[in-house]
Amino acid sequence: MARLLDADGHKVTILDSDPNSFEKLPVDFKGVALLESATDEEGLEKANIREADAFVAVTREDDKNAMAAQIAKRIFDVPRVICRIYDPLREEFYESLGLEGISPTVVFAKLLKEKLER
């Protein structure tokens, strides 16, 4: 996703607490890679979150995504905040809190169903 947005000309900053994950970024990545936790206010400040137009939380853990996304939305007032929530029931809950959630479980199930019905 960072690669796609970067290639489209957006200013991208990517946060991860595992330095190895940055190895997947392409060599011509023009954005910023920060070794910081996204559930940490100081880490987010370093990423200049106050200037961000959008914040996307896509770690493998629902709880981390939900916490980071809520900090971005409620503490830093980022206009657009999207988070990945695998648990479909919990995705509904976070939407009731004003977050935009995407559940890969639901999306994938729908895709499979469409494919089967074709």
Add this chain to the structure above:
Amino acid sequence: MYIILLGGGEVGYYLCRELLDMGHEVLLIEKDAIKCEHFKEELGSVILCGDGCEMAVLTKAGITRADMFVAVTDEDDDNLAATQIAKQKFNVPQVIARINKPKDERIFVKLGIEHTVNAAALILENIKAQTAIFPLVRLLSFKEKGLELFLVKVLGAPLADKRVVELALPSGSEVPLLIRQGGELVVPDLRTILEIGDQFICLIPSEGEAMLKAIVS
């Protein structure tokens, strides 16, 4: 009372045993299957094996009839997620979260979880209470009521030899009790003068904390 505990670490296990001993109905939710087997042998059928941040697991735990939900895993994001769901989705009357990273306490409050227990902060207050170097010890926070209860120690200037009524405490403060060095208990009145070695209880509105700090040091 029906109490659901999340997280079968040392804290969760201890709470589970103590609360059971007090006669409460308790359910401990733990992710790790091996730990669960071990707990079941020891504590019986008060263990539910599963991810306590998942709606399905919480429903199975009977969260709709829980009187209290306590999240004590060693991951703050899990504790936040579970307590938010317990409070905001299932309306559990009492919800308490353990804080592992001290700076997360502020975030939890902003995200609607006022009642937290922060071990690092408790240890610090305990050190302050046990030594005669620090004038101010936080005893309790009544976050919902916006009040803080402090113990103030008279170590010398600027408090010593002042009348209690002369202290420029934040408005709405109360000093209900003074403990003299020898252990004598005094309810302060207009004439009460502070002496070195005295300690007094002080209840202040939360927003007056900085003011109290400035007065005592």
